[in-house]
Amino acid sequence: MNWRxxxxxxxxxxxxxxxIAITPTRIAVRDSKAPTRAPLTFPAPAFAALVGHxxxxxxx
Numbered sequence: 001m002n003w004r005x006x007x008x009x010x011x012x013x014x015x016x017x018x019x020i021a022i023t024p025t026r027i028a029v030r031d032s033k034a035p036t037r038a039p040l041t042f043p044a045p046a047f048a049a050l051v052g053h054x055x056x057x058x059x060x
Contacts, residue, residue, distance in 0.1 A: 004020055004021070016032070025043065026042060
């Protein structure tokens, strides 16, 4: 999988964040500090809904 870190990752080694990998039907999420652990995977629409909810909550 092609893992990407958030553009909002902090300084230093940039290992205090989550990474995502996109497949045709699922989004995988892993902890950048533990890349060998199994990632969480979500159907793409469910992940989009989660991100939308988080964005809306941060605007409140």
